Amino acid sequence: MSFSWTPHRFAGGALALDVVNSVVLRHDATRRIDRFAVRDQMQSFPRAAAEFCAERALFGDIAPVAAENEADFIALREAIDLYFRKRILNGGDDQLLARLLQALAKALRDASPGSLAAATAHSALRLIAMPDPERMKICGNCGWLFIDRSKNRSRAWCDMAVCGNRTKANRHYRRKKEETP
Secondary structure (H helix, E strand, C coil): CCCCHHHHHHCCCCHHHHHHEEECCCCCCCCEHHHHHCCCHHHHHHHHHHHHHHHHHCCCCCCCCCCCHHHHHHHHHHHHHHHHHHHHHHHHHHHHHHHHHHHHHHHHHHHHCCCCHHHHHHHHHHHHHCCCHEEECCCCCCCCECCCCCCCCCCCCCCCCCHHHHHHHHHHHHHHHHCCC
16 A cells, blocks of 8 residues: 655644644554654654644654664654643643653654654653643544634544544434435
């Protein structure tokens, strides 16, 4: 199956969330896909981020993760996901924050400046300090994390064109099916 990084895959609104969202259907173990499990996809991510990421102006050109730092980068991604997902659902957890801060410190110490790991760490730090954390949400369809930048804070999907349409189409299909005798 062919794969390419498209604008939809950068619907998170922050580089750290786009990195977290590289795991598709994270909540479904049978259909879960880790896009970074394929090295070429991890290596091509920074080029796509420079084109599509909401924070592209902050980070500019980003270098791929060095092979020797890939395991630490994946650990950083998982720490970001775990902390922010818990924060959205339950208001946060000090132990998960400590774990995230350790992963961020390691990334900033070990990654080269301008690398995907360093840029992701800086993005995550911005998210920790964001003034209105209630704007961070979990997509009701795919489970991706995203920042709701809508005026009335009512966004329910990471991307209306993909997840919103799928949800609405499924709802319509079920309603029509129930109406059929």
